[in-house]
Amino acid sequence: MRHRLKDVAERAGVSVKTVSNVVNGYPHVRPDTRAKVEEAIAALEYRPNLSARNLRRGRTGIIALAVPEIGLPYFAELARHVVDAAAEHDWTVLIDQTNGSAEQERMVALGIRDHLIDGIIFSPLALTAADLATGSERAPMVLLGERVHHGPADHVAIDNVAAARDMTAHLIALGRRRIAAIGAQHTAEGVTARLRLAGYTAALTAAGLPVDETLIVPASAWHRTDGAAGMRALLATGTRPDAVFCFNDTLALGALRALHEAGLRVPDDVAVAGFDGIEDGRFSVPTLTTIAPDKERLAQVAVELLAARLADPDGAPPQERLVDYELRRGESA
Amino acid sequence: MRHRLKDVAERAGVSVKTVSNVVNGYPHVRPDTRAKVEEAIAALEYRPNLSARNLRRGRTGIIALAVPEIGLPYFAELARHVVDAAAEHDWTVLIDQTNGSAEQERMVALGIRDHLIDGIIFSPLALTAADLATGSERAPMVLLGERVHHGPADHVAIDNVAAARDMTAHLIALGRRRIAAIGAQHTAEGVTARLRLAGYTAALTAAGLPVDETLIVPASAWHRTDGAAGMRALLATGTRPDAVFCFNDTLALGALRALHEAGLRVPDDVAVAGFDGIEDGRFSVPTLTTIAPDKERLAQVAVELLAARLADPDGAPPQERLVDYELRRGESA
DNA sequence: AACGTTGAATACAACGTTGTAAAGAGCTGG
DNA sequence: CCAGCTCTTTACAACGTTGTATTCAACGTT
Numbered sequence: 001m002r003h004r005l006k007d008v009a010e011r012a013g014v015s016v017k018t019v020s021n022v023v024n025g026y027p028h029v030r031p032d033t034r035a036k037v038e039e040a041i042a043a044l045e046y047r048p049n050l051s052a053r054n055l056r057r058g059r060t061g062i063i064a065l066a067v068p069e070i071g072l073p074y075f076a077e078l079a080r081h082v083v084d085a086a087a088e089h090d091w092t093v094l095i096d097q098t099n100g101s102a103e104q105e106r107m108v109a110l111g112i113r114d115h116l117i118d119g120i121i122f123s124p125l126a127l128t129a130a131d132l133a134t135g136s137e138r139a140p141m142v143l144l145g146e147r148v149h150h151g152p153a154d155h156v157a158i159d160n161v162a163a164a165r166d167m168t169a170h171l172i173a174l175g176r177r178r179i180a181a182i183g184a185q186h187t188a189e190g191v192t193a194r195l196r197l198a199g200y201t202a203a204l205t206a207a208g209l210p211v212d213e214t215l216i217v218p219a220s221a222w223h224r225t226d227g228a229a230g231m232r233a234l235l236a237t238g239t240r241p242d243a244v245f246c247f248n249d250t251l252a253l254g255a256l257r258a259l260h261e262a263g264l265r266v267p268d269d270v271a272v273a274g275f276d277g278i279e280d281g282r283f284s285v286p287t288l289t290t291i292a293p294d295k296e297r298l299a300q301v302a303v304e305l306l307a308a309r310l311a312d313p314d315g316a317p318p319q320e321r322l323v324d325y326e327l328r329r330g331e332s333a
Numbered sequence: 334m335r336h337r338l339k340d341v342a343e344r345a346g347v348s349v350k351t352v353s354n355v356v357n358g359y360p361h362v363r364p365d366t367r368a369k370v371e372e373a374i375a376a377l378e379y380r381p382n383l384s385a386r387n388l389r390r391g392r393t394g395i396i397a398l399a400v401p402e403i404g405l406p407y408f409a410e411l412a413r414h415v416v417d418a419a420a421e422h423d424w425t426v427l428i429d430q431t432n433g434s435a436e437q438e439r440m441v442a443l444g445i446r447d448h449l450i451d452g453i454i455f456s457p458l459a460l461t462a463a464d465l466a467t468g469s470e471r472a473p474m475v476l477l478g479e480r481v482h483h484g485p486a487d488h489v490a491i492d493n494v495a496a497a498r499d500m501t502a503h504l505i506a507l508g509r510r511r512i513a514a515i516g517a518q519h520t521a522e523g524v525t526a527r528l529r530l531a532g533y534t535a536a537l538t539a540a541g542l543p544v545d546e547t548l549i550v551p552a553s554a555w556h557r558t559d560g561a562a563g564m565r566a567l568l569a570t571g572t573r574p575d576a577v578f579c580f581n582d583t584l585a586l587g588a589l590r591a592l593h594e595a596g597l598r599v600p601d602d603v604a605v606a607g608f609d610g611i612e613d614g615r616f617s618v619p620t621l622t623t624i625a626p627d628k629e630r631l632a633q634v635a636v637e638l639l640a641a642r643l644a645d646p647d648g649a650p651p652q653e654r655l656v657d658y659e660l661r662r663g664e665s666a
Numbered sequence: 667a668a669c670g671t672t673g674a675a676t677a678c679a680a681c682g683t684t685g686t687a688a689a690g691a692g693c694t695g696g
Numbered sequence: 697c698c699a700g701c702t703c704t705t706t707a708c709a710a711c712g713t714t715g716t717a718t719t720c721a722a723c724g725t726t
Contacts, residue, residue, distance in 0.1 A: 050449040052682035053385035076409035116383040257616045283557040283590045296455040383714035
């Protein structure tokens with residue numbers, strides 16, 4: 001049987017509360033008492049029962065990170081940084097996979113698991129502000145990545161429109177004129193896609209270039225395979241673009257693959273740009289030109305916001321924070 | 334304020350226990366009573382306090398998955414499958430990052446966080462069987478990936494030696510004779526590395542080929558950057574190999590990159606093989622020939638073993654289970 | 667009509683912890 | 697030597713849930 005405070009107390013010859021005081025670092029404990037208690041703790045290998053502690057304290061020390069898919073490099077890298085940032089607060093991170101389904105995201109937003117978590121960092125794919133309308137009492141939430149306009153929760157993101165505009169402008173500056181985009185989503189859900197598309201068209205328009213609908217390729221998901229399929233579709237039309245802006249890096253890696261199979265050279269024949277700054281892009285052949293958000297900072301800010309909200313639930317009105325990004329040049333564009 | 338069983342009970346005009354019975358699906362509840370209670374639950378948006386439930390039941394419904402780094406594709410993909418498999422048991426997965434440090438792994442093994450988790454699936458990098466010696470009472474543990482010889486816990490893995498032998502034999506069958514290996518680790522910790530190296534040398538010996546120490550390149554970590562560095566080091570010696578067996582896929586991707594930078598063609602000049610079957614390898618240029626363990630099955634078996642151990646802690650003696658792998662041919666070898 | 671049997675609902679205690687309030691111990695200064 | 701401190705330790709209750717034992721009602725059987 002596992003040991004409890006009571007067992008430690010009996011062995012040390014003190015009260016249960018004194019042991020609790022030692023465990024929690026309460027200052028007014030005589031050194032010799034403390035020593036006795038610590039001896040007993042060590043001898044019995046006592047470890048607090050967190051369920052009981054949580055029940056009593058009303059906090060669990062666990063925060064959730066909800067992402068579409070933990071297997072995707074971007075989210076995996078993000079998760080790593082969130083785990084690191086949360087460790088600073090002695091928080092444990094529980095990872096929730098929503099698979100990008102509105103259904104599962106709604107469950108997360110509704111706090112199906114609240115009472116188990118103190119707060120949640122949520123990277124929604126499909127949900128809109130309306131879905132997020134806070135019910136009466138819910139664990140504090142920080143939204144990542146999307147600009148859910150004036151949603152009811154704190155929010156951290158990069159400026160997707162500006163970043164997409166920058167990247168497109170970069171391609172234009174390289175002398176490219178027929179610039180395709182892969183990853184458009186015309187559904188209500190594709191918030192990110194819409195923002196990046198907006199930046200793309202803005203840059204084209206600013207440069208006096210036409211927005212050619214046939215160069216805008218939709219992708220329901222943003223996996224490598226979708227990027228490859230999109231690129232193949234584009235090439236199949238016969239009108240070859242001289243550059244492709246993919247709305248994330250995995251799409252871009254898929255596109256690189258399809259271009260390679262088609263016998264086209266990157267960037268000579270077609271320049272390729274991505275978005276997300278994942279590690280893979282630094283080692284692909286060719287290396288990827290991409291928008292690299294400061295993921296570490298993103299995670300830090302998210303955790304900070306959550307901490308503030310936890311300390312004072314009704315403190316400030318919902319915050320909107322922007323995090324820097326960098327246009328990282330690789331060989332692909 | 335959040336609602337409790339008591340609030341629901343008052344609203345429905347029944348006892349607290351009756352509400353609890355409804356919540357838990359206890360069969361002997363009259364339909365009209367059940368209806369009243371369910372109405373109250375819905376109206377108050379009642380959700381059970383899991384801390385209290387856990388305290389009472391002695392279970393938390395949470396299992397931990399401890400991996401070196403969640404940002405690495407292999408572990409990210411594995412995590413995805415574990416989360417899916419755990420969902421079948423209504424378990425939530427908490428991901429622990431050990432960063433491959435023996436220190437942090439020991440903490441996990443010692444169950445620093447037990448009492449919060451019902452069990453743990455552990456993919457150790459640095460720990461040996463000795464470190465894992467179970468203390469008196471600890472959450473059930475399933476080991477992943479390494480053959481910690483007759484450790485005290487259940488264990489799932491693929492046959493690393495056989496897989497490495499197969500891959501090396503494959504390279505030999507392609508007509509390669511100077512086959513390098515990247516990823517060797519001569520420290521006590523590198524169990525996996527040692528097994529894969531054993532398979533490699535076994536295949537060479539079986540084919541009557543010499544084991545050339547200068548072709549065996551160590552790598553302290555197995556990231557892309559280490560693979561690139563290893564490959565460069567290999568090329569710098571002046572004696573070019575005609576094939577490279579990298580002990581995991583990220584090393585291989587790094588090696589591909591370094592070969593590309595050196596102006597060498599893959600597989601014409603140098604064949605490259607990896608290990609792990611990560612998604613990236615299907616889209617790299619060239620695509621990667623690799624050992625692809627059945628990760629989904631691996632996760633399923635691990636979860637099953639944990640479930641069995643949880644149901645009956647002292648049931649069977651520690652199990653050793655092997656999971657199939659596949660030599661997946663890509664363009665690189 | 668008394669009986670056991672089954673079904674439905676309840677009261678109570680317990681899970682292990684910590685906050686509160688209060689008691690005990692040891693000290694200082696008058 | 698006692699009043700009035702401060703420091704240390706304690707008893708008790710409470711967090712919200714569920715298992716056990718119990719009560720109460722309704723039913724069919726003899």
